Amino acid sequence: xxxxxxxxxxxxxxxxxxxxxxxxxxxxxxxxxxxxxxxxxxxxxxxxxxxxxxxxxxxxxxxxxxxxxxxxxxxxxxxxxxxxxxxxxxxxxxxxxxxxxxxxxxxxxxxxxxxxxxxxxxxxxxxxxxxxxxxxxxxxxxxxxxxxxxxxxxxxxxxxxxxxxxxxxxxxxxxxxxxxxxxxxxxxxxxxxxxxxxxxxxxxxxxxxxxxxxxxxxxxxxxxxxxxxxxxxxxxxxxxxxxxxxxxxxxxxxxxxxxxxxxxxxxxxxxxxxxxxxxxxxxxxxxxxxxxxxxxxxxxxxxxxxxxxxxxxxxxxxxxxxxxxxxxxxxxxxxxxxxxxxxxxxxxxxxxxxxxxxxxxxxxxxxxxxxxx
Numbered sequence: 001x002x003x004x005x006x007x008x009x010x011x012x013x014x015x016x017x018x019x020x021x022x023x024x025x026x027x028x029x030x031x032x033x034x035x036x037x038x039x040x041x042x043x044x045x046x047x048x049x050x051x052x053x054x055x056x057x058x059x060x061x062x063x064x065x066x067x068x069x070x071x072x073x074x075x076x077x078x079x080x081x082x083x084x085x086x087x088x089x090x091x092x093x094x095x096x097x098x099x100x101x102x103x104x105x106x107x108x109x110x111x112x113x114x115x116x117x118x119x120x121x122x123x124x125x126x127x128x129x130x131x132x133x134x135x136x137x138x139x140x141x142x143x144x145x146x147x148x149x150x151x152x153x154x155x156x157x158x159x160x161x162x163x164x165x166x167x168x169x170x171x172x173x174x175x176x177x178x179x180x181x182x183x184x185x186x187x188x189x190x191x192x193x194x195x196x197x198x199x200x201x202x203x204x205x206x207x208x209x210x211x212x213x214x215x216x217x218x219x220x221x222x223x224x225x226x227x228x229x230x231x232x233x234x235x236x237x238x239x240x241x242x243x244x245x246x247x248x249x250x251x252x253x254x255x256x257x258x259x260x261x262x263x264x265x266x267x268x269x270x271x272x273x274x275x276x277x278x279x280x281x282x283x284x285x286x287x288x289x290x291x292x293x294x295x296x297x298x299x300x301x302x303x304x305x306x307x308x309x310x311x312x313x314x315x316x317x318x319x320x321x322x323x324x325x326x327x328x329x330x331x332x333x334x335x336x337x338x339x340x341x342x343x344x345x346x347x348x349x350x351x352x353x354x355x356x357x358x359x360x361x362x363x364x365x366x367x368x369x370x371x372x373x
């Protein structure tokens with residue numbers, strides 16, 4: 001395998017280092033805007049030099065972001081090159097375009113590192129789907145948010161202190177909105193559900209609530225009631241009905257999810273035969289993520305092109321009812337659905353997930369968290 005590597009940052013450098021020790025694949029060219037020298041690979045600033053190189057059969061995209069990653073990946077597919085990527089935003093956003101294109105050309109398109117970093121989550125979904133139907137996927141998919149929530153719970157930090165600490169350690173970006181507003185988890189859920197269920201969800205109907213409005217007072221409230229807050233994704237299918245959403249969720253302190261520390265992930269599936277399976281590990285980092293990129297290269301060499309056939313576009317029905325903790329805003333709808341209060345916060349009667357998120361959209365300064373059953 002001859003590889004054209006797009007990007008030489010945290011993940012790209014890790015891919016280069018791991019593949020350097022192998023004799024079944026080689027990074028032949030690296031697209032990088034910095035002036036670097038590599039002993040066994042050509043460094044270029046021109047993507048066309050990779051695109052027109054017939055000896056390169058696989059493009060590994062480790063740039064991140066949507067553009068120019070999308071243009072480069074699409075161009076590589078049209079040129080007949082296999083794609084390996086760790087870019088969850090790219091795949092979730094252009095799923096309906098890139099996956100059918102790859103399949104129509106008989107090319108590999110693999111993205112295991114896009115969800116769970118070092119956890120082989122998507123490749124495990126591939127194995128599970130061979131013998132059973134998956135009814136649920138989801139869990140803790142963002143290490144940044146988990147680190148912040150864990151620090152607030154264990155160390156008593158307020159949100160700003162926990163975020164600052166996460167940034168100092170490199171877990172959170174200078175602008176953390178993609179993580180703390182739930183968008184990163186949203187991308188990962190859409191990708192996971194599409195593969196698990198063999199469909200393409202209507203992304204616009206999948207809501208996401210984040211953690212940026214949580215306060216130390218909220219965490220104190222949770223502790224008094226024996227609960228721990230985590231940012232969680234949920235995707236389900238039953239009898240042709242699909243549901244998907246991202247939101248903070250409160251778990252009893254003895255629950256498995258409540259014990260997940262620092263920047264770790266815990267991702268779960270429910271299979272009709274195997275039952276509940278959970279996967280725990282590092283959700284990010286150079287070598288854990290690069291490890292799964294290289295695993296995808298090995299899978300591509302073995303003829304595994306994608307995790308499942310491209311599925312039909314389906315609607316999302318979030319009419320399932322849950323009980324919520326709500327703090328920071330009130331109106332007639334919330335008052336009509338209040339079951340009790342906790343020290344300045346409201347506990348709702350069971351309300352539809354879609355209705356709760358619609359309310360939050362009109363009350364963006366509020367914080368909500370579902371209470372796990």
